[in-house]
Amino acid sequence: MKKKILALVLLGALLSTVLTGCGGGSAEQTPEDRAAANELNVGIAQDLDDSLDPHKAVAAGTKEVMFNVFEGLVKPTSTGDLTPAVAEKYTISEDGLTYTFTLREGVKFHNGDAVTAEDVVNSISRCRDASDEGVQEVAAFANIAYLTAVDDHTVEIGLAEPSNEFLSYLTVAILPTDYAEQDTKPVGTGPFKFVSRTAQDSVVLEKFDEYWGTPAHLNKVTFKIIENADSILMSLKSGAVDMFGHLTSTQVSQLNEDFNVIEGTMNLVQALYLNHAEKPFDDIRVRQALCYAVDKQQILDLAFDGYGSLLGSSMYPAFGKYFDESLNNYYPYDVEKAKTLLADAGYADGFTMTITVPSNYQPHIDTAQVVVEQLKKVNITAEIQLVEWGTWLSDVYGGRQFQSTMVGFDASTMTARALLERWTSVHSKNMINYDNDAYDQLFAAAQACYDDAEQTEIYREMTRNLAENAANVYIQDMADLVALRKGLEGVTFYPIYVMDLSTIRYA
Secondary structure: OHHHHHHHHHHHHHHHHHHHOOOOOHHHOOHHHHHHHOEEEEEEOOOOOOOOOOOOOOOHHHHHHHOOOOOOOEEEOOOOOEEEOOEEEEEEOOOOOEEEEEEOOOOEOOOOOEOOHHHHHHHHHHHHHOOOOOOOOOHHHHHEEEEEEEEOOEEEEEEOOOOOOHHHHHHOOOOOOOOOOOOOOOOOOOOEEEEEEEOOOEEEEEEOOOOOOOOOOOOEEEEEEOOOHHHHHHHHHOOOOOEEEEEOHHHHHOOOOOEEEEEEEOOOEEEEEEOOOOOOOOOHHHHHHHHHHOOHHHHHHHHHOOOOEEOOOOOOHHHHHHOOHHHHHOOOOOHHHHHHHHHHOOOOOOEEEEEEEEOOOHHHHHHHHHHHHHHHHHOEEEEEEEEOHHHHHHHHHHOOOOOEEEEEEOOOOOOHHHHHHHHOOOOOOOOOOOOOHHHHHHHHHHHOOOOHHHHHHHHHHHHHHHHHOOOEEEEEEOEEEEEEEOOEEOOOOOOOOOOOOOOOEEO
16 A cells, blocks of 8 residues: 555656656647647656766766767768768778878768868867866877868868778767867757757757758757656656656556567676675676676566577677677586686675765666575675665766676777777776776777778777786667657667667657
8 A cells, every 4th residue: 555655656757747748848638739840758767967078977867868969070971981071071092091081072060060071170189188087088189290281171180090990989079179068058060959958958969950861850959857766657647758768668558559669789798797806896706706697588588578589798799790609608607607606705694885876877786686585695795785876986986986786888989999998907987997808908909900801809808808818897888778759769779879869750
């Protein structure tokens, strides 16, 4: 009875919010009102509480949303290819050292300014030097020998060494020169322009009428921040939102007939990430024991109704030639082997540990709960510590103050480097403190290699290194289950973690 009363109270609170309106102003509307106005409400599980500047943004959720606002010289397609964007065309010299880009005529920023070669040069330079506070350095740009605006519509980039992957990094957002408000009022060239952000409530985008390419179908999109997992279903059923991605199979099973469910993949590496600077995870035997003690297939079966793709390293299937399926079973489920390894490491009686999980990501919570039960069989007592997303970013990701954490990591570009470089010993994003000389040497060899087949094999060797050394307890690339209100269509999945709303339309 208490649970029923609580559910009614929560539902009443949600409906009250819907009736009184908030954030972008579209919360007062019914789904029918939004359809008539060609508008959409999308639920997301995290606030965009880091910088909205695409060169500074860290959180995958922020990048996922702002994909609709920004573009680079090239941009990814849903098939994993690259297509010209701000650039109309490009050429690469025979020696692979000179890239020449011809900009499109008439491309405008959302503030009305025309895009020039100077904007391109300054945007790339900003990410090469990272001289502005908070800008995330693009390591691949260290290979740039020179960068110049030949004229207003031509940019030439010279490399010190040939690179198979360089073009993929030119998806970096092109921004207007000397615009000082990207952190809070971002301006790009994409199909949608930024309108507003209300903290802990909403982010509003509108169709950019002067977009150079295929225009967005929708006039307006309001992202509703719904971090409480229990409120997600209520937001859908009440009519507060029309679309919600990254749902669990349990949530999907409780939807009503108002929704279709579209299945894709999340394109991330979900794992129990272990801090090698914290005992007992500094011992490879302990890490390997955890790998043997976790039954990945049971996790998929119990928590995800069989949805998802098993992983054995920091690479997921969408990366094709770099993905080594044989690593998925590198550590077969073996309780006795796990116990033996723990005894050898001095933990015959087990130990206690903490798994820190962002409270707004139900799939990671569900996974952690199954892992806790599995670890009991090898005398490991694991406690789940739920933290707010902002706390996870600052303390776990930034501060490395954790024992273990259950999350997923994505790739910013369709390159093996984007997934594997972070685990090199000197990388600023190496939050697990992985320190392996052989791994570092392999990465250096990959960067010095221009033969695609040889470079591919080096990257595959890096994934084997992570598996052999039990860098983390790798689990899955989760299925992406998207609830879409009937009458809407056009969901497009990409091999990277983005949400393209330019293709969504009312049928």
